[in-house]
Amino acid sequence: MNPKNVEPRQFSLRDRLDKSWFWPVGIAGAFSAFVTAAFRTPPGARPAPREPGAAAGRLGSQSGKPAQSPGKLERKYALTAVLGGTSSADPFRRSLVGIDVGTDDRIFALGDEEVRIYGAGGKVVGRWQAPAKAGCLTAGPGGSVCVGAGNFVEIYDAGGARLGGFAAGDAKAPARITAIKTYGKEILVADADARIIRRYDRSGRQLGVIGTQSKTGSFILPNKSLDFDVDAKGVVRATDTGRHQVTAWTIDGAPLGRFGKFGMANPEDFVGCCNPVNLAIAPDGRIVTAEKMISRVKVYEPDGKLLAVIGPENFDPECIHIHLALDSKGRILAADPVRREIKIFSLAAKTGNESPGGLHPPADGQLYEVTRG
Amino acid sequence: MSEKSTRRQFIDRSCRIIGFAAIGGAAGLLTHRVSGNAVYQVDPAKCTACDLCRTSCVLSFSAVKAVNQFDKCGYCMLCPAYFDVNSAPNERGIPSGKVCPQDALKRRVVGKVDEEDPNNNYYEYTIDETRCDGCGKCVKACKPPMGNGSLRLEIRYARCVECNECAIMIACPALAILRVPVPGISPARSAEEGKHA
Numbered sequence A: 001m002n003p004k005n006v007e008p009r010q011f012s013l014r015d016r017l018d019k020s021w022f023w024p025v026g027i028a029g030a031f032s033a034f035v036t037a038a039f040r041t042p043p044g045a046r047p048a049p050r051e052p053g054a055a056a057g058r059l060g061s062q063s064g065k066p067a068q069s070p071g072k073l074e075r076k077y078a079l080t081a082v083l084g085g086t087s088s089a090d091p092f093r094r095s096l097v098g099i100d101v102g103t104d105d106r107i108f109a110l111g112d113e114e115v116r117i118y119g120a121g122g123k124v125v126g127r128w129q130a131p132a133k134a135g136c137l138t139a140g141p142g143g144s145v146c147v148g149a150g151n152f153v154e155i156y157d158a159g160g161a162r163l164g165g166f167a168a169g170d171a172k173a174p175a176r177i178t179a180i181k182t183y184g185k186e187i188l189v190a191d192a193d194a195r196i197i198r199r200y201d202r203s204g205r206q207l208g209v210i211g212t213q214s215k216t217g218s219f220i221l222p223n224k225s226l227d228f229d230v231d232a233k234g235v236v237r238a239t240d241t242g243r244h245q246v247t248a249w250t251i252d253g254a255p256l257g258r259f260g261k262f263g264m265a266n267p268e269d270f271v272g273c274c275n276p277v278n279l280a281i282a283p284d285g286r287i288v289t290a291e292k293m294i295s296r297v298k299v300y301e302p303d304g305k306l307l308a309v310i311g312p313e314n315f316d317p318e319c320i321h322i323h324l325a326l327d328s329k330g331r332i333l334a335a336d337p338v339r340r341e342i343k344i345f346s347l348a349a350k351t352g353n354e355s356p357g358g359l360h361p362p363a364d365g366q367l368y369e370v371t372r373g
Numbered sequence B: 001m002s003e004k005s006t007r008r009q010f011i012d013r014s015c016r017i018i019g020f021a022a023i024g025g026a027a028g029l030l031t032h033r034v035s036g037n038a039v040y041q042v043d044p045a046k047c048t049a050c051d052l053c054r055t056s057c058v059l060s061f062s063a064v065k066a067v068n069q070f071d072k073c074g075y076c077m078l079c080p081a082y083f084d085v086n087s088a089p090n091e092r093g094i095p096s097g098k099v100c101p102q103d104a105l106k107r108r109v110v111g112k113v114d115e116e117d118p119n120n121n122y123y124e125y126t127i128d129e130t131r132c133d134g135c136g137k138c139v140k141a142c143k144p145p146m147g148n149g150s151l152r153l154e155i156r157y158a159r160c161v162e163c164n165e166c167a168i169m170i171a172c173p174a175l176a177i178l179r180v181p182v183p184g185i186s187p188a189r190s191a192e193e194g195k196h197a
Helices: A013-020 A022-039 B002-035 B052-056 B137-142 B167-171 B191-195
Strands: A075-083 A098-101 A107-111 A114-118 A124-129 A134-139 A145-149 A152-156 A162-167 A177-183 A186-191 A196-200 A206-210 A228-230 A236-240 A245-249 A255-259 A278-281 A287-291 A296-300 A306-310 A323-326 A332-336 A341-350 B038-042 B064-068 B105-110 B122-127 B151-155 B177-181
Touching: A075 A306, A098 A323, A098 A332, A107 A134, A145 A177, A152 A177, A152 A186, A177 A228, A186 A228, A228 A278, A236 A278, A278 A323, A287 A323, A296 A332, B052 B167, B064 B122, B137 B151, B167 B177
Parallel strands: A098 A134, A134 A177
Antiparallel strands: A075 A341, A098 A107, A107 A114, A114 A124, A134 A145, A145 A152, A152 A162, A177 A186, A186 A196, A196 A206, A228 A236, A236 A245, A245 A255, A278 A287, A287 A296, A296 A306, A323 A332, A332 A341, B038 B151, B038 B177, B064 B151, B105 B122
């Protein structure tokens, strides 16, 4: 039989398909089955039955339980002005980290990487660029301004010209400045890393420390921040957040006393893990504190008697700080760094045996009522 | 005849290409998964500590655990993640209740110990992972402004069984479970490995 005469075999379509794609596809299928089997949910492991209501936000807030009503307090404060808010001509767009009141009640604010000066009527009358990492400022004597930035203190004149500066802390342990104040010719800085207050002259020579004469040798600062103020007599009041106390010291660092304790129900107490977070001394010697967790501002007698509460409805609940300052008339300036606005509260009413001097009713006549959200 | 042959050849070629592509793709996927350089993990910035990590994990005892980042921790005496600060205070003014229902958050005094005044002490907080079920109550309580935000939830690789599709990732309303490349870290390869912890 001549092979040339043999008619080529006609493969059926089935035969051809069997030969061409059945095996690749078959292998692919088997391989896919193997992969699926290798990565499927382990046998026996079934999702636990979902609890009814198990969803985001089911858990109650730690601060959900309202604190006790402050009841009858001796003072009431009214909100009289807001500076730097989103609706203002000069809003803080990125940050608001510090505030102080200088001579002639001019307001110095630190935010948006600049020092901003507000004059009468809340108009911005001056501004200059702040140093990098600027985190606090104070208005010093003669119109000077000191800015704490990282471990550096920068000193400016009233127009923003740099007069000098120095590094705070030790070479091996630079300070982390979270608050700065002046007392006479001295510059005091809160070093949150060393958990003490350091005193310097204007050349940067350290004159002493405050806070070491205690059982632990330093403040206890779980929130890693220290705030303080110094009055005209040289009494330093500082936050001791871990102990939930306001402490008093002489300028030489001798302890004078302390008040405050933890408590969630009594408004006189300080809430949460670490409060008060900010502090300022009023011209009449009374102490103004700010708290986080329940964002509120409170006014105390120097012995710790609560006089007033400016409630959380005035501040963003996410505030970790509310920076405080007071002007010569005793108005409280509270800088909310989350909403980036400075709120000014004036004393609207007071009872008891206090002298009537210093009463500044709000311009709009609206009395601020202490309420809880 | 030639037309028929061309069509058949086309079908042949197409089928071969599809078949080999399927094999290649599956092999690539397998290689990628076996290489173990990508794992499921919780993004702490997105996590709301909603409790779904505890209830959604395919393991009866979730692979998600709380961890404490010590450099952020305040070592508080009154840690809001440890104490239920809203519970009634005891005779020393310290809250009587705890946040963790499993009592998995443990603490010990570090540094100098003051027996008389606990306010003078620093406390180190650690998680007992044999008790932690990943409910996230402590994480929620530690979030700013209440705490420093040092506590966060993490998927523990030793427990994670690397499901094809992570059940927690499917359930998470905040899209906080991510597939992240972590070179050198190999997730547990089987349910058996996951069961040991």
